[in-house]
Amino acid sequence: MESPSLANNPRLSTWLDFSQPGEVHLHMGKSELGQGIDTAVAQILADILGVAVDQVIVHAPDTVGGPDENFTAGSLSIPHSGSAIASAAAHARALFRDRASEVLGSADIEPVDGVFSANGTALSYWDLSPEVDLSVDVDVDVPLPPGAGTIGASTPRVDLRGKVHGEVSYLHDMRLPGMVFGRTIRPAFRGANLASVDEEAVRMQPGVLTTVRDGNFLGVIAGTEIDVLRAQTALTVSATWDGNPHPWSDAGVSEFLMTVATDDVVLAEANVNDAATFTAQYSRPFLAHASIGTACAVAVWSEDMGRLEVWSHTQGVYPLRNDLARAFDCPPDAVHVHHVQGAGCYGHNPADDVAFDAAQLARAVPGLPVHVTWSREDELGWGPFGPAMVVRISSTTDESGLITDWSWDGYGNGHSSRPNTLPTPSLLGYSELTRSPAIPASEDPPPAAGAGIGRNAVPGYDIPAIRAVAHRALEMPVRASALRSLGAHMNVFAIESHIDDLARQFDMDPVEYRLRHLSEPRARAVVESAATAADWGSSIPTDRGRGIGFARYKGLGAWCAVVADVEAVEEVRVTGLWIAVDCGRVINPDGVENQIEGGAIQAMSWTLRERVRFDAGAVSSNTWEDYPIVRFVDTPPVHVFLIDQPREKWLGAGEASMGPTAAALGNAITNALGIRVRDLPITADAIVAAMDD
Amino acid sequence: MGQTVTLTVNGEPREFTADPNTPLLWALRDTWGLIGTRFGCGAGSCGACTVWVDDVPVHSCDTPVWSVEGKAVTTIEGLTNAGPHPVQNAVLTRQAGQCGFCLSGILMRAAALVDAARKDGAPLEPDTVRQELDGHLCRCGVHNRIVRAVVEASDG
Numbered sequence: 001m002e003s004p005s006l007a008n009n010p011r012l013s014t015w016l017d018f019s020q021p022g023e024v025h026l027h028m029g030k031s032e033l034g035q036g037i038d039t040a041v042a043q044i045l046a047d048i049l050g051v052a053v054d055q056v057i058v059h060a061p062d063t064v065g066g067p068d069e070n071f072t073a074g075s076l077s078i079p080h081s082g083s084a085i086a087s088a089a090a091h092a093r094a095l096f097r098d099r100a101s102e103v104l105g106s107a108d109i110e111p112v113d114g115v116f117s118a119n120g121t122a123l124s125y126w127d128l129s130p131e132v133d134l135s136v137d138v139d140v141d142v143p144l145p146p147g148a149g150t151i152g153a154s155t156p157r158v159d160l161r162g163k164v165h166g167e168v169s170y171l172h173d174m175r176l177p178g179m180v181f182g183r184t185i186r187p188a189f190r191g192a193n194l195a196s197v198d199e200e201a202v203r204m205q206p207g208v209l210t211t212v213r214d215g216n217f218l219g220v221i222a223g224t225e226i227d228v229l230r231a232q233t234a235l236t237v238s239a240t241w242d243g244n245p246h247p248w249s250d251a252g253v254s255e256f257l258m259t260v261a262t263d264d265v266v267l268a269e270a271n272v273n274d275a276a277t278f279t280a281q282y283s284r285p286f287l288a289h290a291s292i293g294t295a296c297a298v299a300v301w302s303e304d305m306g307r308l309e310v311w312s313h314t315q316g317v318y319p320l321r322n323d324l325a326r327a328f329d330c331p332p333d334a335v336h337v338h339h340v341q342g343a344g345c346y347g348h349n350p351a352d353d354v355a356f357d358a359a360q361l362a363r364a365v366p367g368l369p370v371h372v373t374w375s376r377e378d379e380l381g382w383g384p385f386g387p388a389m390v391v392r393i394s395s396t397t398d399e400s401g402l403i404t405d406w407s408w409d410g411y412g413n414g415h416s417s418r419p420n421t422l423p424t425p426s427l428l429g430y431s432e433l434t435r436s437p438a439i440p441a442s443e444d445p446p447p448a449a450g451a452g453i454g455r456n457a458v459p460g461y462d463i464p465a466i467r468a469v470a471h472r473a474l475e476m477p478v479r480a481s482a483l484r485s486l487g488a489h490m491n492v493f494a495i496e497s498h499i500d501d502l503a504r505q506f507d508m509d510p511v512e513y514r515l516r517h518l519s520e521p522r523a524r525a526v527v528e529s530a531a532t533a534a535d536w537g538s539s540i541p542t543d544r545g546r547g548i549g550f551a552r553y554k555g556l557g558a559w560c561a562v563v564a565d566v567e568a569v570e571e572v573r574v575t576g577l578w579i580a581v582d583c584g585r586v587i588n589p590d591g592v593e594n595q596i597e598g599g600a601i602q603a604m605s606w607t608l609r610e611r612v613r614f615d616a617g618a619v620s621s622n623t624w625e626d627y628p629i630v631r632f633v634d635t636p637p638v639h640v641f642l643i644d645q646p647r648e649k650w651l652g653a654g655e656a657s658m659g660p661t662a663a664a665l666g667n668a669i670t671n672a673l674g675i676r677v678r679d680l681p682i683t684a685d686a687i688v689a690a691m692d693d
Numbered sequence: 694m695g696q697t698v699t700l701t702v703n704g705e706p707r708e709f710t711a712d713p714n715t716p717l718l719w720a721l722r723d724t725w726g727l728i729g730t731r732f733g734c735g736a737g738s739c740g741a742c743t744v745w746v747d748d749v750p751v752h753s754c755d756t757p758v759w760s761v762e763g764k765a766v767t768t769i770e771g772l773t774n775a776g777p778h779p780v781q782n783a784v785l786t787r788q789a790g791q792c793g794f795c796l797s798g799i800l801m802r803a804a805a806l807v808d809a810a811r812k813d814g815a816p817l818e819p820d821t822v823r824q825e826l827d828g829h830l831c832r833c834g835v836h837n838r839i840v841r842a843v844v845e846a847s848d849g
Contacts, residue, residue, distance in 0.1 A: 165770075226720075595791075633824060635834075
């Protein structure tokens with residue numbers, strides 16, 4: 001089993017520790033983001049070692065001693081980290097078994113409930129631990145044992161009880177001795193310069209320790225959260241900003257992306273027929289992460305300013321450490337980043353930015369931990385956005401309707417400006433300092449890693465000639481970065497809209513039309529399962545519509561098909577979603593169902609509701625009133641069907657349903673109204689606009 | 694300033710001596726260390742900060758402390774210590790959470806609903822629960838699980 005997590009962290013003792021009686025301590029480098037990874041890896045470990053899930057203590061990522069697993073992203077935590085942990089566990093089990101066999105004088109003893117027994121003697125992992133040396137490299141050739149059955153069994157989340165009981169669960173709740181509280185004030189608009197601010201008046205306010213200003217970076221520290229909030233308000237009122245706002249408008253985004261200088265990446269090359277018979281263009285706006293909690297961090301500098309310690313809900317403790325080291329011009333080893341859970345994370349949100357803010361503010365009070373939380377307005381207005389995209393697809397079909405040629409062009413900013421991946425630090429506050437360069441334009445993961453703009457650009461259908469070229473914008477007036485599924489949301493929506501229109505042109509059933517282009521059995525299985533579950537082909541009322549969407553995430557991950565039913569009267573109401581997913585071997589069925597359903601509802605929100613709005617260079621959609629998301633009354637019944645493949649690789653599940661859900665909704669709306677909306681979000685206004693086209 | 698506000702929080706007497714215009718949320722979290730109540734927006738738009746004032750769910754982020762003078766405030770910690778409440782147990786049984794950040798507020802609203810339904814002997818309908826929870830935002834997409842848990846808890 002190959003895993004970059006293991007290649008970078010080969011030592012068994014990096015991962016596992018049996019020194020505490022009755023407990024197996026697992027150190028990992030992937031972050032719990034609300035997706036349930038801590039539970040899934042505990043299951044893997046418990047299964048292979050033959051211990052109970054609650055005997056596994058999962059330690060959050062940490063740059064001192066913990067494995068470096070880069071980012072928690074791309075639905076790769078189970079394929080990469082899970083595989084590494086499985087190999088480590090199998091090797092550890094073999095080492096303990098060998099030692100137990102020696103001591104007990106009996107070969108082939110297997111552990112039961114963590115205990116090896118033979119000849120009337122029982123030895124546990126913990127009895128044997130002092131005699132078993134784990135400071136060896138993990139041997140990936142040790143075969144996985146049959147397992148105790150924990151893998152594949154629905155297992156309650158290890159972290160949910162504390163959250164339901166209102167216990168300390170998030171970084172927001174963390175308190176340290178001497179802790180003080182900071183807040184930042186962001187510019188009035190993008191491109192604004194801080195002209196004046198009365199710091200002295202704010203410093204006189206009760207509880208305020210100091211204000212911090214460097215270029216356009218402005219913040220304040222106080223002894224309590226109540227005092228710092230009041231001081232933040234005063235600074236915001238006092239600050240004046242000048243400069244020229246970027247002439248950005250909601251309507252101008254697509255035009256900008258299609259005319260700006262680009263770096264082009266070929267994802268698929270073929271001599272496609274120039275005389276395409278059908279061409280269409282699709283777009284999506286910038287999308288906000290819109291987590292229910294705002295970004296938070298704690299940072300403290302040592303008294304001599306030689307060491308920085310940071311607590312963050314980042315997706316990557318090591319990349320954040322390295323970017324902080326670049327930003328503060330210190331060696332990476334001088335920076336220690338701990339992961340602590342935050343609110344739900346769906347990609348590169350402001351977690352890393354606020355970590356810089358806390359560290360920058362903490363420079364003013366060496367020795368004191370500074371706890372910083374972003375406001376709702378900054379969270380929705382200043383976090384990195386999911387990139388806006390424009391996609392053009394041209395296709396040629398033969399007389400029978402089969403697609404012979406397919407050409408895709410995708411335009412937009414790159415999908416990653418994650419820490420330590422760009423030429424200079426990509427932390428918002430750093431870019432505001434006097435001495436700092438602007439954040440460079442986002443880049444894209446390479447095609448072999450699933451691409452960014454080009455993620456799922458190559459359709460998973462049997463088409464003889466496919467061409468796909470991504471055009472990455474080299475300017476970035478509005479910061480964009482990774483949002484759950486990257487380009488797949490837009491691309492699957494565009495591809496599946498196009499496919500459905502072709503089926504309609506040939507008067508063919510959309511499911512049947514797809515199956516004619518699908519030879520891969522696992523692809524066919526999800527399409528057929530979703531269709532069967534939804535009773536595809538049965539009659540539906542005239543004001544309703546039914547649509548299907550399908551994709552294999554990244555072309556490498558889980559297969560997923562979604563059937564959506566919608567009612568389209570005054571506005572679109574989704575009345576049901578049926579989702580079939582094959583993510584290979586399933587570790588926690590209930591956890592996968594939760595991720596797939598949650599992903600579908602989030603994708604429904606992006607597709608039908610969401611758009612980051614601009615006004616005079618500022619983001620005007622920075623409140624929940626201006627950035628509406630799907631609510632309780634909007635959520636339809638969702639039916640998830642898992643096609644478990646116990647003998648196949650695990651493929652990850654966190655992002656599989658995003659694209660197919662968007663596509664199924666678009667197709668259902670067209671089925672209901674006979675109108676194709678190609679520019680997201682599909683609001684009532686967008687439907688009216690498409691009628692006029 | 695200078696005005697002392699007295700109230701009870703989870704049954705214990707409390708005094709608040711700072712600015713009485715301070716939102717109740719920050720008195721709970723900052724002054725009394727009751728961190729189970731979450732900050733989500735500060736504008737009463739997301740429901741994450743919901744607590745009870747005299748058994749009625751309110752947004753603590755836009756409720757000034759002066760307005761709860763003499764009243765009884767209950768937070769998620771109070772709900773846990775008095776039970777846990779059946780709806781907390783139902784949420785765990787149904788695994789109705791992902792990141793969980795919205796749950797404290799949702800549970801406070803849901804517990805009030807469930808208590809009223811149980812008192813009336815009339816279990817909640819799913820559509821009623823959706824309507825009642827509509828002021829609460831969840832970004833992970835756990836809505837359906839939460840609704841099922843609340844309905845089940847109401848049928849006790």
